[in-house]
Amino acid sequence: MAESVFLTGFPGFLGSELVARLLDRYPEDVPVRCLVQSKYRDLAERRAAEIEGRKRDGERNRERDPRDGADESAPSRVELYEGDVTESDLGLGDDYADLQADAVEVYHLAAVYDLGVAREVGMAVNVEGTRNVLDFAAGCPALRRFQYVSTCYVSGRHDGVFTHRDLDVGQTFNNHYEETKFLAEVEVQRRMDDGLPATIYRPAITVGDSETGETQKYDGPYYLLELLGRQSALLPGANVAAVPTFGDPRDYEVNVVPRDFVVEAIANLSARDDSAGEVYQLCDPNPPTVAGMVRTFAAATGTRILRVPVPGGASLARRSLDAIPGLADALGVEPAVLDYFVHPTSYTCANAIRDLHGSGVACPAFEEYADALVRFFRENPDVSADAMT
Numbered sequence: 001m002a003e004s005v006f007l008t009g010f011p012g013f014l015g016s017e018l019v020a021r022l023l024d025r026y027p028e029d030v031p032v033r034c035l036v037q038s039k040y041r042d043l044a045e046r047r048a049a050e051i052e053g054r055k056r057d058g059e060r061n062r063e064r065d066p067r068d069g070a071d072e073s074a075p076s077r078v079e080l081y082e083g084d085v086t087e088s089d090l091g092l093g094d095d096y097a098d099l100q101a102d103a104v105e106v107y108h109l110a111a112v113y114d115l116g117v118a119r120e121v122g123m124a125v126n127v128e129g130t131r132n133v134l135d136f137a138a139g140c141p142a143l144r145r146f147q148y149v150s151t152c153y154v155s156g157r158h159d160g161v162f163t164h165r166d167l168d169v170g171q172t173f174n175n176h177y178e179e180t181k182f183l184a185e186v187e188v189q190r191r192m193d194d195g196l197p198a199t200i201y202r203p204a205i206t207v208g209d210s211e212t213g214e215t216q217k218y219d220g221p222y223y224l225l226e227l228l229g230r231q232s233a234l235l236p237g238a239n240v241a242a243v244p245t246f247g248d249p250r251d252y253e254v255n256v257v258p259r260d261f262v263v264e265a266i267a268n269l270s271a272r273d274d275s276a277g278e279v280y281q282l283c284d285p286n287p288p289t290v291a292g293m294v295r296t297f298a299a300a301t302g303t304r305i306l307r308v309p310v311p312g313g314a315s316l317a318r319r320s321l322d323a324i325p326g327l328a329d330a331l332g333v334e335p336a337v338l339d340y341f342v343h344p345t346s347y348t349c350a351n352a353i354r355d356l357h358g359s360g361v362a363c364p365a366f367e368e369y370a371d372a373l374v375r376f377f378r379e380n381p382d383v384s385a386d387a388m389t
Helices: 015-025 038-062 095-101 119-138 176-193 222-234 259-270 290-301 313-323 327-331 335-341 350-356 366-379
Strands: 004-008 032-036 078-082 103-108 145-149 160-162 198-203 205-207 240-245 256-258 279-282 304-309 345-347
Touching: 004 015, 004 119, 015 032, 015 038, 015 103, 015 259, 032 038, 038 078, 095 103, 095 119, 103 119, 119 145, 119 176, 145 176, 145 259, 176 198, 198 259, 205 259, 222 240, 222 290, 222 366, 256 259, 259 279, 259 350, 279 350, 290 304, 290 366
Parallel strands: 004 032, 004 103, 032 078, 103 145, 145 198, 160 345, 198 279, 205 256, 240 304
Antiparallel strands: none
C-alpha cells in the first residue's frame, strides 16, 4: 500500500529542516507532501530544491563506487500543494480526499509565531487552523500519528513550575499568541482523549542553529542584541550599553533552545512507537537567568553593560513603548517581549530527557552557542523580525 507524510508549516523555520529529516527516515517511494500558502510558493520551491540537493549530495558522498552516483532524474519527494489551514478543506479542493487516502503521518507546524499577533488572526490560524488539520487527520484511514507542534508558553503567566502534564492551570496570558496556542492545544488534547493517536511537542523560545547561528526570524532574545547593537552604533568604540532591568534579573529564567535541537528532538521522538499520547516540553533543563543571558551576550559582543533599573516594572515599560509613537521602533524592541524578562514560569522536560536518552540529542547550554547566534546576527542584519502569516 502506498504511503505519504503530510506536513503544514513549510517553508517555515522548523518545517524546512524537519522535512529533510523525514526524507531520511522514510523509504524513497514515500513522498512528503507540504501544504504551502500561495504567497510562499516560490520560497517553498527553492527550499525543496535545496533540501533534495543536500540529500543527493549526501548520497553521492556515501557511494563506494564513483560510477554509481545519485539519480538526478528521480522524481521530487517533496511535493507542494497550495492551500491554507484557515479553510475547512485546507484550500485543497479536489486534492483533499486524495491526500488523506495514504497519509500515515500528519505533522502540523503551521501557526502564527508572533507575540504581537492580533487575536482575530491568532484565532483563525492557530485555533481554527488546528481544528481543520485535526479534521483532515481524523479522516486519514491509514493514519498512524498526528504530530503537533505547540509551545511551552501555553503556560501563560503561571507562577511556578509547569510540567508536560499541565495545561489548564488557571493561568492568565501575556498576549494573544499564548492564548491562541493554548486554545489550539486544548483542541488537540481533546481529540487525543477521544482516541486520536497523537504526540505534542512544546518548544521553548526557539533561536538559531547552535552551530551556524542561522535563523529565519529575529525575535525574543534577539531584541536584546538589537538594543546592544543600536547603542554601539551611537557610541562607536565605547563598547558600553544600557540595559533596562525589571525587578531582580537573577530571579527570572529565559528558556531558549536552538533550532537544531528542536528539529532533531521532534524527528527522534516522532519515530518512536511509545511516544504516542505523550506531551514533550523541548526546553533547556538548565536555562540562563535574565542576568545570565545579559552577561553571556555582553561577553559575546564585547560590550560592557550598564544595568538601569526601571521603576514600575515591565508592564509600565511596555505601556510606555506602546504609548510613545516610534519609540519601540527606535529601540528595536517589540513591546510584548518585555514580559519574558519577568516571566514567573519555569519548565520541566523529564519525559523528553528520558526518551531522548542514548539518541545523542540533548539541549546544549546557552553559553555554548551564544557566540554563533551573535555572529550570524552581525553578519545578517537584513533578517526580518516579521512572522510568516
